[in-house]
Amino acid sequence: MQFQALIVLFSLLSIVHGTAVWSEWEDFQVHHNKSYHSVEEHRRRFLIFVDNRQRIAEHNKRWAVGQESHLLGINRFADMSPKEFKELLLRGVQPSKGLGDVHFMPPDVELGALPRAVDWRSRHAVTEVKDQGNFNTCWSFAATGVIESRYAIKYGHLQSLSEQNLVDCCLGSEQGYNTWRAMGCTEQLGGIDTESSYPYQGDANVCRYRPAASAARVFNAVFLPPGNERIMAQALLRGPLAVSIDADSIQLYKGGVFHDSYCSKVSVNHGLLVVGYGTDPLSGDYWLLKNSWGSQWGENGYIRMARNNNNQCGVASEVLYPIV
Structure with a gap:
C-alpha cells in the first residue's frame, strides 16, 4: 500500500516540479544513500530539497557576475532545512x-x-x-x-x-x-x-x-x-x-x-x-x-x-x- 502511495506521490511531484528536478532528487538519494520512513517524509524531504536547490541557483547566479565570493552546491545536507541542520x-x-x-x-x-x-x-x-x-x-x-x-x-x-x-x-x-x-x-x-x-x-x-x-x-x-x-x-x-x-x-x-x-x-x-x-x-x-x-x-x-x-x-x- 505504501509503495503504491509512493508511486502516486512521486508522479504528482515530478509533474509539478519537472523531470530535471526529479532526476536530480533521485540521483541525490542514491549518491548519499538516503532512505525515508514514510510517504510523508519523502514528500517533506523532496520539498526541502527543491527549496535548497532554488537557493543554490539564486546564489550562484550572483556568484557568476561577481556579487558573491563563494559557490553553493548540493551535498548530503540538501534535504535538511536550515533549522534542522542547525x-x-x-x-x-x-x-x-x-x-x-x-x-x-x-x-x-x-x-x-x-x-x-x-x-x-x-x-x-x-x-x-x-x-x-x-x-x-x-x-x-x-x-x-x-x-x-x-x-x-x-x-x-x-x-x-x-x-x-x-x-x-x-x-x-x-x-x-x-x-x-x-x-x-x-x-x-x-x-x-x-x-x-x-x-x-x-x-x-x-x-x-x-x-x-x-x-x-x-x-x-x-x-x-x-x-x-x-x-x-x-x-x-x-x-x-x-x-x-x-x-x-x-x-x-x-x-x-x-x-x-x-x-x-x-x-x-x-x-x-x-x-x-x-x-x-x-x-x-x-x-x-x-x-x-x-x-x-x-x-x-x-x-x-x-x-x-x-x-x-x-x-x-x-x-x-x-x-x-
Missing part, C-alpha cells in the same frame, strides 16, 4: 566560560614578518578529513585535529587520534562541549587513544580509555586574544589552531572564499581546525579550515573563510592550541 549539527560548542588553568598569549607579542601563504598539509602535519556524521561532536574533531598536528610537528609522527575517546570520557552530563574543555579532559586522563584502537561511533558510551593505546598527551592549552587575526596568523606559523565559528550559513558551501555579512562574530556554534592561510587572486585573503563533514563537503572537506575581514563568522573569536 539543531542537528551546530549545538555542540558552548562558549568558553570558567576557563580554569589555561594560558593566554599576550596581545602585545612581538609580531614578525608573515609568509604569503601557509599550508600545514604540505608538511605532513594534518590527518585526513573525517566525518562526524549526524552528531554534534565537532568539538572532539577540532580537538583531535589540533593535538594530532601539534604532536606531529613536535615529534615527527602523524597519528590519527580518537574522537570517540573524548565523546565517551569527557562529555559527561554537559549539554554541549567545546575544544578547550577537551584539552583539560585529555590532560586529566593522561592521554588520548589512537583512532584505530578506539573507533568513532558518535553516540556517547562508557569511557574505555586505555593508557596502553595512548598516542598523545596534553599538558595545557593556550588561548589567543579574541578577534586578533594578525596574532592568529603569527601563531599559525608554529602549527594548526582549533577555532569555533558561526556555521549557520555554510550548510551548502561548495567552494570559493566564504563571506556572509550576516555571520555572527559572537554566537559561534561549530569547531574546526585552521591549517593554513593564503590569498585568492579574485576574492582576497582567506583562512584554510579543515571541517569534519566528510571529504565530499566543500573543497574536499575544507572551507576557505575570508581573512582580515572583520573577524568573519567569528573565526578569530575563540582560538587555541595545546601544549603537547
Whole structure:
C-alpha cells in the first residue's frame, strides 16, 4: 500500500516540479544513500530539497557576475532545512566560560614578518578529513585535529587520534562541549587513544580509555586574544589552531572564499581546525579550515573563510592550541 502511495506521490511531484528536478532528487538519494520512513517524509524531504536547490541557483547566479565570493552546491545536507541542520549539527560548542588553568598569549607579542601563504598539509602535519556524521561532536574533531598536528610537528609522527575517546570520557552530563574543555579532559586522563584502537561511533558510551593505546598527551592549552587575526596568523606559523565559528550559513558551501555579512562574530556554534592561510587572486585573503563533514563537503572537506575581514563568522573569536 505504501509503495503504491509512493508511486502516486512521486508522479504528482515530478509533474509539478519537472523531470530535471526529479532526476536530480533521485540521483541525490542514491549518491548519499538516503532512505525515508514514510510517504510523508519523502514528500517533506523532496520539498526541502527543491527549496535548497532554488537557493543554490539564486546564489550562484550572483556568484557568476561577481556579487558573491563563494559557490553553493548540493551535498548530503540538501534535504535538511536550515533549522534542522542547525539543531542537528551546530549545538555542540558552548562558549568558553570558567576557563580554569589555561594560558593566554599576550596581545602585545612581538609580531614578525608573515609568509604569503601557509599550508600545514604540505608538511605532513594534518590527518585526513573525517566525518562526524549526524552528531554534534565537532568539538572532539577540532580537538583531535589540533593535538594530532601539534604532536606531529613536535615529534615527527602523524597519528590519527580518537574522537570517540573524548565523546565517551569527557562529555559527561554537559549539554554541549567545546575544544578547550577537551584539552583539560585529555590532560586529566593522561592521554588520548589512537583512532584505530578506539573507533568513532558518535553516540556517547562508557569511557574505555586505555593508557596502553595512548598516542598523545596534553599538558595545557593556550588561548589567543579574541578577534586578533594578525596574532592568529603569527601563531599559525608554529602549527594548526582549533577555532569555533558561526556555521549557520555554510550548510551548502561548495567552494570559493566564504563571506556572509550576516555571520555572527559572537554566537559561534561549530569547531574546526585552521591549517593554513593564503590569498585568492579574485576574492582576497582567506583562512584554510579543515571541517569534519566528510571529504565530499566543500573543497574536499575544507572551507576557505575570508581573512582580515572583520573577524568573519567569528573565526578569530575563540582560538587555541595545546601544549603537547
